Amino acid sequence: MDKVYVIGAAMSDFGAFPNVDILETAKDAVWDAIKSAGIKPGDIDMIYSSATKQGSTFGQRALVKIGLTGGTIINVENACASGGTAVFCARNSIASGACDIVLVMGAEKLTGTAGFIPPMLNEYNGSNGYVMPAGGALIAKVHMATYGTTKEQMAKVSVKNHHYGCLNPRAQFKKEMTVEEILASPIVCDPVHLFECCPTSDGAAAVVLCSERVVKKYCSNPVELAASVVKSGYIKPRQDMSMSELSTRAASEAYEEAGIGPEDVDVAELHDPFTIMEIMHYENLGFCERGEGGKYIDEGRSEIGGDVAVNPSGGLQSKGHPLGATGVAQVAEIFWQLREEADKRQVPGAKVGIAHTMGGAVSGADGACSMQVLKI
Amino acid sequence: MPKESENSYVKTVPIGKDYYIEEADGMVSLRGSRCGLCGDKFYPAKTVCSTCVSDEDIHETKIRGRGTLYTCTEIERASPGFFAPYFLSYIDLEEGGPRVLFQLGECNGEDLQFGMEMEAFIGPIREDKVKDGKVLVVGPKFRPVKGKE
Numbered sequence: 001m002d003k004v005y006v007i008g009a010a011m012s013d014f015g016a017f018p019n020v021d022i023l024e025t026a027k028d029a030v031w032d033a034i035k036s037a038g039i040k041p042g043d044i045d046m047i048y049s050s051a052t053k054q055g056s057t058f059g060q061r062a063l064v065k066i067g068l069t070g071g072t073i074i075n076v077e078n079a080c081a082s083g084g085t086a087v088f089c090a091r092n093s094i095a096s097g098a099c100d101i102v103l104v105m106g107a108e109k110l111t112g113t114a115g116f117i118p119p120m121l122n123e124y125n126g127s128n129g130y131v132m133p134a135g136g137a138l139i140a141k142v143h144m145a146t147y148g149t150t151k152e153q154m155a156k157v158s159v160k161n162h163h164y165g166c167l168n169p170r171a172q173f174k175k176e177m178t179v180e181e182i183l184a185s186p187i188v189c190d191p192v193h194l195f196e197c198c199p200t201s202d203g204a205a206a207v208v209l210c211s212e213r214v215v216k217k218y219c220s221n222p223v224e225l226a227a228s229v230v231k232s233g234y235i236k237p238r239q240d241m242s243m244s245e246l247s248t249r250a251a252s253e254a255y256e257e258a259g260i261g262p263e264d265v266d267v268a269e270l271h272d273p274f275t276i277m278e279i280m281h282y283e284n285l286g287f288c289e290r291g292e293g294g295k296y297i298d299e300g301r302s303e304i305g306g307d308v309a310v311n312p313s314g315g316l317q318s319k320g321h322p323l324g325a326t327g328v329a330q331v332a333e334i335f336w337q338l339r340e341e342a343d344k345r346q347v348p349g350a351k352v353g354i355a356h357t358m359g360g361a362v363s364g365a366d367g368a369c370s371m372q373v374l375k376i
Numbered sequence: 377m378p379k380e381s382e383n384s385y386v387k388t389v390p391i392g393k394d395y396y397i398e399e400a401d402g403m404v405s406l407r408g409s410r411c412g413l414c415g416d417k418f419y420p421a422k423t424v425c426s427t428c429v430s431d432e433d434i435h436e437t438k439i440r441g442r443g444t445l446y447t448c449t450e451i452e453r454a455s456p457g458f459f460a461p462y463f464l465s466y467i468d469l470e471e472g473g474p475r476v477l478f479q480l481g482e483c484n485g486e487d488l489q490f491g492m493e494m495e496a497f498i499g500p501i502r503e504d505k506v507k508d509g510k511v512l513v514v515g516p517k518f519r520p521v522k523g524k525e
Contacts (some may be wrong), residue, residue, distance in 0.1 A: 137449035
């Protein structure tokens with residue numbers, strides 16, 4: 001299979017913009033990514049568009065505004081892992097030899113929906129009132145009971161990520177937070193506090209992927225997409241909720257595909273919709289042993305300057321989480337980090353980065369996980 | 377449990393089709409499946425064993441509404457139709473049965489300990505809007521077994 005590179009990236013501001021047309025935001029991100037990549041629109045062979053709640057043929061509705069319809073446009077949905085899934089599809093289209101240049105766009109507008117995403121009543125867990133923050137809470141309780149993880153350790157994830165949000169001009173929240181403020185915020189589902197939940201967000205992002213065959217024509221310092229994996233969760237009658245079997249497996253396959261181990265990772269954009277998830281993912285992605293996630297953040301090992309700089313963009317916690325855009329924005333962040341273009345939130349000397357999202361929870365099993373490994 | 381007349385429900389309906397049986401002795405049995413190949417049990421029932429990915433030896437089985445508490449949380453703000461605050465939990469159904477999500481009822485947060493013995497009862501899960509009003513959806517919920525708190 002041919003190597004695949006990222007040669008351009010762009011994103012909109014993430015935030016709450018109820019009066020902004022998301023189709024405009026999306027097409028602006030696409031146009032900026034095309035310019036960033038130094039390609040002509042006619043060079044694009046295929047487009048994948050990621051969105052979850054924006055209605056049918058979202059990609060075409062945005063792209064028609066700038067005359068980019070006519071070619072192959074495919075709309076991708078995998079809950080919060082939609083963007084990562086679209087990147088995976090684009091990678092496959094290039095690696096197979098079918099395409100040289102593929103654009104990936106992701107967008108979401110969630111403002112205007114009341115509160116958190118309502119349960120899906122047509123499946124067992126949803127019919128009983130399961131909502132995503134409840135999932136985070138049920139998992140947090142197991143991790144705390146099994147390993148002694150504390151609410152202070154969980155709150156520190158939010159402190160760290162809000163601090164990095166202050167350094168990211170695109171972040172939804174640019175406000176420092178303290179452990180005390182976070183633990184004083186209202187409880188959503190015990191033990192998860194409001195300021196430990198990612199916000200309701202709007203935004204868009206786009207990246208341009210390119211084959212090894214033509215990359216030299218466009219880009220002198222491309223970033224290699226060394227691995228791209230998408231998996232769904234196995235359903236087990238008794239699922240151990242102190243870990244994610246799905247994330248662990250997807251990460252393991254991605255590391256093998258890229259020829260690296262977790263010790264080689266310098267920077268990670270990973271899935272932190274609730275603070276406990278980041279702590280668990282330190283373990284799932286192999287940055288530390290099972291049960292050591294709380295200690296990992298206590299010791300500063302997930303900060304810029306630590307072992308693995310985790311979520312230097314501010315993560316879902318503070319940069320925001322417009323579902324369809326997130327996975328694409330993560331790849332954009334790692335692209336900038338590896339090219340030393342991340343300005344105030346730069347991870348010094350970053351050479352290997354990962355982008356990881358998990359999407360949806362289907363009664364008894366996690367829905368989807370996407371994992372990318374990028375190298376320069 | 378709210379009576380229909382008290383809350384103007386058009387009717388009361390069970391959650392899911394044939395999910396449970398209310399036994400003569402007041403116990404609740406769950407209608408699940410058991411795979412003869414691997415021994416795994418499932419609730420709700422399945423026609424294909426998801427462990428074996430096979431329908432060769434999968435049968436209906438009754439699972440007693442008893443188990444232990446694996447994890448739980450209290451949801452403070454409810455989505456439309458659900459009654460806030462409410463508890464969600466995972467219950468490990470007895471005799472190596474599956475770990476399943478259920479609402480809890482008839483308990484205080486402080487009384488709940490992981491590993492404690494729990495039993496099923498039928499209670500209100502949510503209300504759904506229908507053309508001429510509201511319908512109350514009821515189904516299996518769990519509560520601590522008395523005398524074993």
